Amino acid sequence: MTWLALSFQHLFAMFGATILVPYLVELDPAVALISSGLGTIAFLLITKGKVPAYLGSSFAFITPIIVAKAAGGVGAAMVGSFLAGLVYGIIALIIKGTGHKWIMKILPPVVVGPVIIVIGLGLAGTAVGMATNDPTGEYSLQYFSVALVTLLITILCSIFLKGFFNLIPVLIGITGGYLYSLAIGIIDFSKVTAAGWIQAPNFVIPFVDYTPSISFEIILLMVPVVVVTISEHIGHQLVLGKVVGRDYIENPGLHRSILGDGVATMIAALIGGPPNTTYGENIGVLAITRVYSVFIIAGAAVLAIIFGFIGKISAFISTIPTPVMGGVSILLFGIIASSGLRMMIDSKLDLGSKRNLIIASVILVIGIGEATLKIGNLDLHGMALAAIIGIILNLVLPYDKEETINNNEIA
Numbered sequence: 001m002t003w004l005a006l007s008f009q010h011l012f013a014m015f016g017a018t019i020l021v022p023y024l025v026e027l028d029p030a031v032a033l034i035s036s037g038l039g040t041i042a043f044l045l046i047t048k049g050k051v052p053a054y055l056g057s058s059f060a061f062i063t064p065i066i067v068a069k070a071a072g073g074v075g076a077a078m079v080g081s082f083l084a085g086l087v088y089g090i091i092a093l094i095i096k097g098t099g100h101k102w103i104m105k106i107l108p109p110v111v112v113g114p115v116i117i118v119i120g121l122g123l124a125g126t127a128v129g130m131a132t133n134d135p136t137g138e139y140s141l142q143y144f145s146v147a148l149v150t151l152l153i154t155i156l157c158s159i160f161l162k163g164f165f166n167l168i169p170v171l172i173g174i175t176g177g178y179l180y181s182l183a184i185g186i187i188d189f190s191k192v193t194a195a196g197w198i199q200a201p202n203f204v205i206p207f208v209d210y211t212p213s214i215s216f217e218i219i220l221l222m223v224p225v226v227v228v229t230i231s232e233h234i235g236h237q238l239v240l241g242k243v244v245g246r247d248y249i250e251n252p253g254l255h256r257s258i259l260g261d262g263v264a265t266m267i268a269a270l271i272g273g274p275p276n277t278t279y280g281e282n283i284g285v286l287a288i289t290r291v292y293s294v295f296i297i298a299g300a301a302v303l304a305i306i307f308g309f310i311g312k313i314s315a316f317i318s319t320i321p322t323p324v325m326g327g328v329s330i331l332l333f334g335i336i337a338s339s340g341l342r343m344m345i346d347s348k349l350d351l352g353s354k355r356n357l358i359i360a361s362v363i364l365v366i367g368i369g370e371a372t373l374k375i376g377n378l379d380l381h382g383m384a385l386a387a388i389i390g391i392i393l394n395l396v397l398p399y400d401k402e403e404t405i406n407n408n409e410i411a
Helices: 002-025 029-046 059-098 101-106 109-122 124-132 141-160 163-167 169-184 190-194 216-244 249-271 280-289 294-308 311-318 322-346 354-368 382-396 401-410
Strands: 055-057 276-278 372-375 378-381
Touching: 002 029, 002 055, 002 059, 002 163, 002 169, 002 280, 002 294, 002 322, 029 055, 029 249, 029 276, 029 294, 029 311, 059 101, 059 109, 059 216, 059 249, 059 322, 059 382, 101 216, 101 382, 109 124, 109 216, 109 322, 109 354, 109 382, 124 141, 124 322, 141 163, 141 169, 141 322, 163 169, 163 280, 169 322, 190 311, 216 249, 216 276, 216 280, 216 378, 216 382, 249 276, 276 280, 354 382, 372 382, 378 382
Parallel strands: none
Antiparallel strands: 055 276, 372 378
16 A cells, blocks of 8 residues: 555645646646646656656646637637647657757757746736635735735745655645635535536547637747746756656657657647646655655556546535635745746856846846737737747857857857
8 A cells, every 4th residue: 555655645746736727727627637647647658667757737838828718718728738749749859860959059048047937927916816806806805814824824834844745835735725714714615515426527629629720829829838848847857867866868868758748738638638747846755755666656647537537526626715726826926937047046147148138138028028929810929929039039149258168168
């Protein structure tokens, strides 16, 4: 039974963040659990069972999914997610044939760091709105108190708890905020009572629930996010390699792990779930337990799939009050933005360089300001536009003489 307990640990580590993403974009959390399980199993198979990584819902796609749904419904968001996963596959094939150094040059910290900051700060208004407003959209001190209690519990757990519990502050914070909400009487259990024990989630299937159609708007809205998620993926693979003591970039190869990530995202898109990505929380579990078995990870994936078909659990998740999610979102979105800043600091990025300062500044203002480029039916804005302009600037702006020397030495 030890393996079952270890699998549950991985399930709990990803649970809070994985259900938060579909909650924010109004997709079924049960489908997100199932797609994360299926995606993880696909990833393990593609990487030949050599990479013990768990995949959960990606925060980077939150804003693009919301915008895509507003523009063309949930079907448009799923098509965009599928195309993003397809781009993963194309990049994986290129890396297999040419090696991986080129992608590191296209996605340096001076581009990816500011884009990650844009992702976090761009969601700040959503988090605050969830934390302060009641269901009618009006400010509510009672609801804000729920968010503050949730946020406080999450912060305290992050700082003072040790070991495995330090890895699940979001789940503990949601639990604490839920209990406080229950005490003040803002939770309705009618959905839980009406739900069956075994129940199919709200899958969104192409050609059944929608007719897939591809547009430049959806492509430019969703695909550029791959800039961030692939960089995040590479970072996770490097960290995981240090934890386990293996070089996963070389064996089984970065092309296999990126392909696994892409296939997981395409699987999610085919059933109505948010895109998937490797999870740092689960890498933390590996670091603590020092049990690196892919069978434990696969066990967690199977448990996630089972949980997705238990109607009572799905209904229970839907009873979580909005300010509870708003409370944890305030911290999580801030951490996302801060992680972009940390990436720039850890890479010793010189912002005294005019080149680096220009690239970072342009990305931040265009992304956070949600600048829009409209040419005919083409509509490119916000983070997607910022990422593309950042990549172009990085490729065309000349380095200072000293930076050129350093880059040649690194290469």
